[in-house]
Amino acid sequence: MKKVFFSLFLLGLCVQGSMAQNKGGQWEYLFNGKDLKGFTQLNGKAKYTVENGEIVGRTVMNTPNSFLATNQVFGDFIFEVDFKVNDNMNSGIQFRSEKKDANDHCKVDDKVPERVHGYQMEIDPSSRGWSGGIYDEARRGWLYSMENNPSAKTAFKNNQWNHYRIECIGNSIRTWVNGVACAHLIDDMTPKGFIALQVHAIRDKANEGEEIRWKNVRIQTKNLKPSPDDNVFVVNTLVNNVSSDEKRMGVRLLWDGKTTNGWRGANKDYFPSKTWYIENGTLNVMKGRNAESQNGGDILTDEQFSAFDLQFEFQLTDTANSGVKYFVTEKEKTNGSAIGLEYQVLDDDKHPDAKLGSIGNRTLASLYDLIPALKNGREKLPIGEWNRGRIVVYPDGRVEHWLNGWKVLEYQRGTQYFYALVARSKFAKYPNFGMAPKGHILLQEHGTHVAYRSIKIRELK
Numbered sequence: 001m002k003k004v005f006f007s008l009f010l011l012g013l014c015v016q017g018s019m020a021q022n023k024g025g026q027w028e029y030l031f032n033g034k035d036l037k038g039f040t041q042l043n044g045k046a047k048y049t050v051e052n053g054e055i056v057g058r059t060v061m062n063t064p065n066s067f068l069a070t071n072q073v074f075g076d077f078i079f080e081v082d083f084k085v086n087d088n089m090n091s092g093i094q095f096r097s098e099k100k101d102a103n104d105h106c107k108v109d110d111k112v113p114e115r116v117h118g119y120q121m122e123i124d125p126s127s128r129g130w131s132g133g134i135y136d137e138a139r140r141g142w143l144y145s146m147e148n149n150p151s152a153k154t155a156f157k158n159n160q161w162n163h164y165r166i167e168c169i170g171n172s173i174r175t176w177v178n179g180v181a182c183a184h185l186i187d188d189m190t191p192k193g194f195i196a197l198q199v200h201a202i203r204d205k206a207n208e209g210e211e212i213r214w215k216n217v218r219i220q221t222k223n224l225k226p227s228p229d230d231n232v233f234v235v236n237t238l239v240n241n242v243s244s245d246e247k248r249m250g251v252r253l254l255w256d257g258k259t260t261n262g263w264r265g266a267n268k269d270y271f272p273s274k275t276w277y278i279e280n281g282t283l284n285v286m287k288g289r290n291a292e293s294q295n296g297g298d299i300l301t302d303e304q305f306s307a308f309d310l311q312f313e314f315q316l317t318d319t320a321n322s323g324v325k326y327f328v329t330e331k332e333k334t335n336g337s338a339i340g341l342e343y344q345v346l347d348d349d350k351h352p353d354a355k356l357g358s359i360g361n362r363t364l365a366s367l368y369d370l371i372p373a374l375k376n377g378r379e380k381l382p383i384g385e386w387n388r389g390r391i392v393v394y395p396d397g398r399v400e401h402w403l404n405g406w407k408v409l410e411y412q413r414g415t416q417y418f419y420a421l422v423a424r425s426k427f428a429k430y431p432n433f434g435m436a437p438k439g440h441i442l443l444q445e446h447g448t449h450v451a452y453r454s455i456k457i458r459e460l461k
Contacts, residue, residue: 129153132182155180327439
């Protein structure tokens with residue numbers, strides 16, 4: 001009798017503890033452990049079954065990506081799920097997702113009449129290690145790759161049950177893998193949508209029948225409390241916006257999106273407003289004679305910087321040429337563009353500069369005339385779309401160039417390799433080129449129309 005009483009007492013404590021744990025929001029289980037009630041399969045013909053209280057998805061040849069989608073749609077929520085996946089598979093968790101006809105941003109696939117599109121938390125058992133990243137299925141592609149947070153790449157465990165958590169609260173989207181903070185995205189394209197379990201399409205018959213298993217599929221939609229701050233790098237797609245988490249980590253706008261405050265012409269004490277203009281939250285350089293700094297000149301920051309993380313968006317026009325320079329000191333007093341290390345901004349397909357220089361070191365996102373950007377073709381967006389550039393200069397002299405979430409080159413100032421590159425470049429005649437301890441950040445005027453926005457910086461120590 002004492003044992004029974006003690007067992008009931010422990011059970012009571014467990015129930016009370018569970019209620020206390022869920023006080024911030026009550027969990028609702030989306031999968032009843034018996035059947036697929038509440039779900040609808042979309043897109044492809046992969047096989048979904050229920051076995052031993054788990055949802056099992058199996059790959060099938062000659063069918064596109066398949067999604068087991070909730071019939072309900074969700075806006076703000078906290079979602080958790082456990083899963084185990086075959087090593088050779090790729091999968092993901094769709095959220096705030098829709099079908100093709102609900103959003104004209106979707107990339108249409110005529111073979112799939114109702115193409116699923118929207119945010120996806122990546123499941124990636126491969127050596128790439130991008131589990132926990134955020135992909136925009138059938139729409140914009142990668143929004144947050146795990147190259148932005150490489151220390152979290154090891155959170156995923158092969159051949160084991162993994163635990164995923166997604167928090168969508170307002171325009172803040174955060175992910176965790178096995179308790180490790182992975183991605184933090186600020187984005188407002190889709191405020192609500194269904195949640196879906198993906199079985200990826202396969203191309204090799206040998207991969208048919210591979211499986212992924214899900215269990216403990218649950219969600220909170222009320223009294224949501226975000227997890228504590230994690231200092232994960234934030235990708236923010238909102239125009240000229242700095243989120244509260246970015247501000248906490250020291251990020252600020254370098255251009256306010258409205259005025260010319262903080263900027264002036266290179267080698268000038270005024271802003272060249274006849275060449276540069278502001279329109280609808282964008283900073284534009286006019287089309288001119290397609291020559292370097294001959295229509296009004298470059299613009300640069302009043303401030304100077306040494307170690308920093310610079311983010312910016314740019315929109316190319318046909319045959320466009322511009323650049324973002326850093327460590328600009330203005331001491332060279334050139335007739336053309338001011339001298340500095342340059343992140344090349346270029347229409348690679350049509351501007352002749354892409355074929356000059358050496359081994360492509362004058363192409364988009366390259367360190368101009370020194371190091372080519374190693375692009376795989378997926379980073380580049382069509383002319384007219386907004387690209388995301390990023391330059392990271394670490395206190396120890398390491399430098400990285402990023403394009404649309406992909407790191408495309410890295411180098412270190414002050415090494416023998418760096419000096420050798422300068423010695424064979426057009427900058428060899430400038431003493432100590434690229435080695436200033438600090439300098440201005442510059443936007444180049446090169447006689448073609450290019451627009452910039454969302455220019456922000458975080459100084460590094």
